[in-house]
Amino acid sequence: MGMLITRTEDLYHILPELEKMDLVAVDTETTGLDPHLNQVILFQIGTPTKQFLVDTRRASLEPLRPFLEGPKPKVLHNAKFDYKMIRGTFGIKMENLIDTMILEQVLTSGAQERGFGLKDLAAQYLNIEMDKSERSSFMAHTGDFTEAQLDYAVRDIIHTYQILLKQVPKIVQQGLEHTAKLECLVIPAFGDMEFDGFFLDTEKWNQLIKISEIERDKAKAELDRIFKATRKSDNLFGWVDINYDSDEQLKKALADLGIHVEDTSRETLMGIKHEVKDWLLIYREHQKVLSTYGESFLKHIHPKTGRIHCDFKQLGAESGRVSCTNPNLQNIKAESEFRSAFVAPPGRKIITCDYSGCELRIIAELSEDPVFLKTFHEGGDLHAIVASTMFNKPVSKTENPELRKQAKFINFGLAYGMGAQGLATLVGCSEKEAEKLLNQYFKTYPKIKKFLDTAAKKALKEGYSETIGGRKRYYDISQIHSNPRERAAIERKAKNAPIQGTNADMTKLALVYIREEFKKRNLDALLVNTVHDEIVVESAEEIAEEVGKLVHDCMVKAGKYYLTKVPVEVEYEVAEFWKK
DNA sequence: ATCTGTGGCGCG
DNA sequence: AAAGCGCGCCACAGAT
Numbered sequence: 001m002g003m004l005i006t007r008t009e010d011l012y013h014i015l016p017e018l019e020k021m022d023l024v025a026v027d028t029e030t031t032g033l034d035p036h037l038n039q040v041i042l043f044q045i046g047t048p049t050k051q052f053l054v055d056t057r058r059a060s061l062e063p064l065r066p067f068l069e070g071p072k073p074k075v076l077h078n079a080k081f082d083y084k085m086i087r088g089t090f091g092i093k094m095e096n097l098i099d100t101m102i103l104e105q106v107l108t109s110g111a112q113e114r115g116f117g118l119k120d121l122a123a124q125y126l127n128i129e130m131d132k133s134e135r136s137s138f139m140a141h142t143g144d145f146t147e148a149q150l151d152y153a154v155r156d157i158i159h160t161y162q163i164l165l166k167q168v169p170k171i172v173q174q175g176l177e178h179t180a181k182l183e184c185l186v187i188p189a190f191g192d193m194e195f196d197g198f199f200l201d202t203e204k205w206n207q208l209i210k211i212s213e214i215e216r217d218k219a220k221a222e223l224d225r226i227f228k229a230t231r232k233s234d235n236l237f238g239w240v241d242i243n244y245d246s247d248e249q250l251k252k253a254l255a256d257l258g259i260h261v262e263d264t265s266r267e268t269l270m271g272i273k274h275e276v277k278d279w280l281l282i283y284r285e286h287q288k289v290l291s292t293y294g295e296s297f298l299k300h301i302h303p304k305t306g307r308i309h310c311d312f313k314q315l316g317a318e319s320g321r322v323s324c325t326n327p328n329l330q331n332i333k334a335e336s337e338f339r340s341a342f343v344a345p346p347g348r349k350i351i352t353c354d355y356s357g358c359e360l361r362i363i364a365e366l367s368e369d370p371v372f373l374k375t376f377h378e379g380g381d382l383h384a385i386v387a388s389t390m391f392n393k394p395v396s397k398t399e400n401p402e403l404r405k406q407a408k409f410i411n412f413g414l415a416y417g418m419g420a421q422g423l424a425t426l427v428g429c430s431e432k433e434a435e436k437l438l439n440q441y442f443k444t445y446p447k448i449k450k451f452l453d454t455a456a457k458k459a460l461k462e463g464y465s466e467t468i469g470g471r472k473r474y475y476d477i478s479q480i481h482s483n484p485r486e487r488a489a490i491e492r493k494a495k496n497a498p499i500q501g502t503n504a505d506m507t508k509l510a511l512v513y514i515r516e517e518f519k520k521r522n523l524d525a526l527l528v529n530t531v532h533d534e535i536v537v538e539s540a541e542e543i544a545e546e547v548g549k550l551v552h553d554c555m556v557k558a559g560k561y562y563l564t565k566v567p568v569e570v571e572y573e574v575a576e577f578w579k580k
Numbered sequence: 581a582t583c584t585g586t587g588g589c590g591c592g
Numbered sequence: 593a594a595a596g597c598g599c600g601c602c603a604c605a606g607a608t
Binding site: 247265266284285288289292293331334358503531532533534 | 586589
Binding site: 317415419 | 594
């Protein structure tokens with residue numbers, strides 16, 4: 001049973017004991033899930049042999065600030081949550097966190113869909129059935145904590161600690177030390193990004209919505225006009241009551257026009273030779289905007305901070321990439337101004353930074369193709385150079401541009417394990433011709449072919465792919481002999497995984513560096529978003545240029561950590577709003 | 581009334 | 593005909 005602490009001054013007395021521990025487990029119980037609206041009411045810290053429970057309604061954690069912000073390793077389960085709650089309640093930004101949930105995701109990437117809760121891991125590693133029913137009792141709790149609550153609180157940190165001890169040898173055994181360390185180091189960066197949020201200009205957003213509404217309604221009126229002719233006796237007043245958002249209804253309606261389609265995807269619609277096509281595409285575009293980026297998006301503005309606080313899933317993708325929800329800030333429309341509605345508040349600036357040509361550089365690094373490497377070192381139009389070497393013809397953006405385009409499709413398609421069929425639809429040629437193109441490509445660039453083939457072969461043989469940073473993505477290879485489709489799918493994933501995953505390695509390390517620098521220099525600058533090869537920062541106006549250079553340098557440094565054969569280039573722009 | 585799967589589409 | 597990689601959100605449609 002842990003020791004309950006209810007007075008701030010008592011925390012000074014436990015510090016020497018905490019310092020003696022090589023590793024401490026930490027957990028919190030809170031009044032809710034929102035770090036801006038709810039508080040930590042119980043703070044737990046300790047080891048399996050000694051635990052302290054701090055009633056933070058009565059005692060402040062301030063005496064522990066240097067310890068929590070210091071180098072002592074702290075293990076938590078889902079550390080980002082406690083990080084944000086502790087930052088929200090006490091303004092303390094914990095450092096040197098280890099997260100058993102993140103570690104489990106690193107250990108099983110691709111092999112396990114879910115089951116990363118503390119309860120799941122306790123069952124798996126400790127053979128213990130945890131009863132989590134006590135957790136909700138803290139939400140509206142007043143008065144002294146019950147014995148059951150304190151018991152529960154103690155068990156959480158003991159189990160977390162013990163799980164970590166079991167995970168560590170597995171990490172070493174699987175060669176995941178670097179990835180595990182990286183993922184743990186970057187946790188506070190995601191905590192800060194979520195806590196600080198991204199400011200959105202509501203008025204500007206509303207204007208964009210209005211424009212889309214007008215355009216959509218116009219398109220809808222035109223569609224009604226077109227379809228009205230086909231349904232004279234539909235109803236009394238001649239209304240057209242087709243729901244254009246329903247694929248079934250749309251297919252039927254199109255059939256009445258003599259247009260028969262298998263599906264209603266944009267690609268299929270584009271093939272229609274009837275004015276209905278244009279209006280449908282316009283309708284679709286604006287309807288998409290209004291549903292995904294419409295008024296519903298504004299409900300994510302926090303009532304207290306006035307900013308948007310999304311939820312990053314640090315290992316959201318099996319490749320190691322981050323994903324983002326509630327709302328997803330990684331798929332905001334790049335064109336048509338929606339991005340620029342994410343603005344800097346008065347007196348501040350937004351700095352948008354991204355790795356240029358990141359995936360192609362990684363391909364160059366991994367394949368060691370001489371032409372790719374040379375082009376990145378000396379500068380030049382890679383797509384044009386690839387095309388001219390493939391076809392033995394001069395190619396540039398003006399000379400034989402169609403060949404450049406073909407090379408560009410192949411260059412990007414490579415990273416997806418694209419085949420002849422995919423290339424054919426992209427280029428608009430026959431599958432035979434696409435096959436010839438690919439053959440020519442790989443004949444000219446044998447090292448790239450070798451890299452892709454090796455990546456696929458390794459996955460089938462070893463059951464995993466690997467990034468430059470040693471991040472692994474596991475596959476179920478039990479079916480590959482009986483199921484050629486499954487096998488092909490793994491091959492494609494394996495061609496992509498080292499590329500996409502190394503990009504994730506780089507961007508995450510950059511986030512670590514950037515946060516470190518902001519802290520070290522005490523800069524009035526915030527991380528506000530990250531989108532795979534891009535990092536967005538908000539800072540005070542006066543230092544924006546300096547911050548831009550700093551972020552640039554951090555991203556280059558992180559890139560160079562992984563890419564040693566190819567130069568790393570980062571672009572940044574200082575503006576009133578999110579660019580690109 | 582609420583859940584789940586699917587088609588479609590926004591981003592890198 | 594389940595696919596060129598990785599995601600999340602929306603509306604619809606069918607099921608509970």
